[in-house]
Every structure is written in C-alpha cells, then in structure tokens.
Amino acid sequence: MLHSFDGADGANPHAGVIQGSHGNFYGTTELGGVNGGGTVFRLTRSGTRTTLYSFCSQPDCADGDYPFGGVIQGSDGNFYGTTYEGGANPAGVANGPGTVFKLTPSGTLTTLYSFCSVLEPATVYCLDGNGPDAGVIQGSDGNFYGTTVNGGAEGEGNVFKLTPSGKLTTLYSFCSQAGCTDGDNPWAGVIQGGDGNFYGATFYGGAFNSGTVFQLTPSGTLTTLHSFCSVSDPDTGHCLDGRNPYAAPIQGSDGNFYGTTGWGGVNDDGNVFKLTPSGELTSLYSFCSAVDPRTYNCLDGQGPLAGVIEGIDGNFYGTTSSGGANPKGVVSDGPGTVFKLTPSGRLTTLHTFCSVFDRRTRACRDGTVPESAPIQSSDGNLYATTLYGGSKDDGTVFKLARGRSDTSR
Numbered sequence: 001m002l003h004s005f006d007g008a009d010g011a012n013p014h015a016g017v018i019q020g021s022h023g024n025f026y027g028t029t030e031l032g033g034v035n036g037g038g039t040v041f042r043l044t045r046s047g048t049r050t051t052l053y054s055f056c057s058q059p060d061c062a063d064g065d066y067p068f069g070g071v072i073q074g075s076d077g078n079f080y081g082t083t084y085e086g087g088a089n090p091a092g093v094a095n096g097p098g099t100v101f102k103l104t105p106s107g108t109l110t111t112l113y114s115f116c117s118v119l120e121p122a123t124v125y126c127l128d129g130n131g132p133d134a135g136v137i138q139g140s141d142g143n144f145y146g147t148t149v150n151g152g153a154e155g156e157g158n159v160f161k162l163t164p165s166g167k168l169t170t171l172y173s174f175c176s177q178a179g180c181t182d183g184d185n186p187w188a189g190v191i192q193g194g195d196g197n198f199y200g201a202t203f204y205g206g207a208f209n210s211g212t213v214f215q216l217t218p219s220g221t222l223t224t225l226h227s228f229c230s231v232s233d234p235d236t237g238h239c240l241d242g243r244n245p246y247a248a249p250i251q252g253s254d255g256n257f258y259g260t261t262g263w264g265g266v267n268d269d270g271n272v273f274k275l276t277p278s279g280e281l282t283s284l285y286s287f288c289s290a291v292d293p294r295t296y297n298c299l300d301g302q303g304p305l306a307g308v309i310e311g312i313d314g315n316f317y318g319t320t321s322s323g324g325a326n327p328k329g330v331v332s333d334g335p336g337t338v339f340k341l342t343p344s345g346r347l348t349t350l351h352t353f354c355s356v357f358d359r360r361t362r363a364c365r366d367g368t369v370p371e372s373a374p375i376q377s378s379d380g381n382l383y384a385t386t387l388y389g390g391s392k393d394d395g396t397v398f399k400l401a402r403g404r405s406d407t408s409r
Contacts, residue, residue: 213257
C-alpha cells in the first residue's frame, strides 16, 4: 500500500490514478479534504502525498463537489477532470449539476464549464447535461470529450465535446430512440478508437434495457454495437453476455474492444467480454465460477465495476469490487480482488483484499472494494485505489508487484 487516506487528506477514491509526465501519480478522492467535497492529489512513487486542491473551496461549491471521475494530463501539462455536483446553480436545480475543471500542476483550479447552463423550462432537463460521473479524455483534435449520467434532450444523459476554452457542444442525447434502444444513463466515459470514432457504454437502455456498447462519430452519429442481455439462460434468466456495464471498454492491440459488466454472465456476478468492431461479442470470463463451500463467497471475485487494461505482456488486468476469500472474522460478500486474464479467458487472482486485517479497528489495512481499473506504471507494476480500507477505512492507493499471484482458474 502506498497511501492510506484519513479524511483530512481525502477519502474514498472512486477513480484510479494516472502517472504524470514526471513519474508521479495523480488522482481524486470523492470525499474528504478541507471542505469535505473531495480532492485532487499527487503521490510520489515512494508514497509522499500532496493535496493539490480541495473542492467546495468557493461559496456554494461553485468550483465543484464530489469528483467521482479521475483526472487526465492534457497535452499542455495541466490536469483535467469532472465533478459530479457543484458548479454554478441555475434556478430550480438543487446541489449543482457538476463541472469540468482544469488544474495546474501547482494547484490552481479553473472551472471550464458548469453543467445545466442550458435549462429546458418545461421539463427542467439540463439540455447540456447533468452529473458527469466519469472523467474526460482529450481527443486527437485537442478537445475534451465525456459523458453526463443525466440531462440532455431526454434527461437520460449525453456525450459532449468541450474546447480548451470552455465551449461545450452536445454530440448526442441518449434515449432519443423509442424505448431507449440507443441506451441511457452512461456512467462510463468514452474512449477514442483507432478509427477516430468514440466508444462507450450505457448502464441501462438498449434492446433489453440492460445497457449497451456504442460507437459515436465525431459529428454525432450513434451506432449501437451491442445490447446486453441479448443471450439469456432459459432456466436462470441470467444475461449470459452480461448486463449493466459501468465502465467504458478499451481497444486492444488486436483492434477489438474489451470490457466488463457489473452483473450478468453465467452466474450473474459480472463478466469480461471481447467485442469486435462489427459488434460480435464473446464472453471471456464469468465471475463467481469458484465458490467457497463454507462462506459461499465468490473466490475469483464478483462485481467488476471498473474496466480492464491491456498489460505489456498482452494479458488483461482488472479488479472486482467484491468477492475473494474473507479473512477470519470478516463477514461480507468479500473484499474484492485484482485479476489477470489471458486473451483466451484463463483467470488468475493476483490479490484478494483484506489480507491484512486489523482486528482492533475492524479495518482492512490493505484496502477493500476496489472500483477502479489499475494502471501499469513505467516500472511495470500495477497501481490503483480502493474505495475503503486502510488505517482509517477511508480508502487507499496501492501498488501490486508484477508477477505476484494467488490462484489461477
């Protein structure tokens, strides 16, 4: 473990970390900090933490509140991200609809955009979006692209483009098709594929209301590549191809897309899938394929809310938010895992969390509930966050040495 958050320096990192151009790690905590509204932090490889910014430092949290998504480092060296709430409040909208921000390496914040700047009076929908849960990416054109969970013309979320100067364009509003067959509520952000188009996932909607994977052209034409739950088990009703993806897919070195669903699969505990650019889906692994007969915990993990990354060895790495073997005295669905998956679908559990349990404080010292995908650093090791655990149970940043493993399946 590199760092254990204590509330004052941040709490509950929902997103993962990035490695900046100088080798340090950068990320966000959705809570904690001076004002309780979350932070942006810097962490050296040796574990020295610096809080770069504490949100809700301005009246009415005009600078943003609750940064659920992580940050990216832009081509100009500054950091860019979103806050789920806060920003300039229009009349009739409570809590603030969220922001996109720029942060210099020294910690000076600029709010580039406050959502709900365009309010539909009849429906009270924020036409420009409301509640960005994921962060942004910088496209090949230098602009920033992201999603909002809510808002848009139908109130079910959108995909937006934002110039570095803060001009926003809505590229697509979800639920524009009857029955929301085009998807709705994109909790995930987007990636830019090798063809220049954008790819992402919606949590709901699609032909079976179990989420989608979509392609969006830079001009805003959407194609649904896959609607989840298109293959179901007639006996259990489980969506064998998965359901409700929470994270965006990645594009692998082979040109295919790889991602996770938080639920569905053979056991309805989530899966990892491969999707061709033409929309042909293959389930690579269904979680909870190994069960502890005593506790009924899913030893191989369950509930992969984060996506996966492709490692330098060609394998895929990710986390599950629950499952794994529980230490003695801990009663739960399991503290979560880090896994490796070969392209052919063989899974290795690299780490089960709560392997270091403080019986006095009842805290998992090595962390618990990882909801972020790891990154592979320049040193070859994996780095990510856990939502809870650590010395104060406010979450951690951890390092996992490459090659460490517990079990294979």
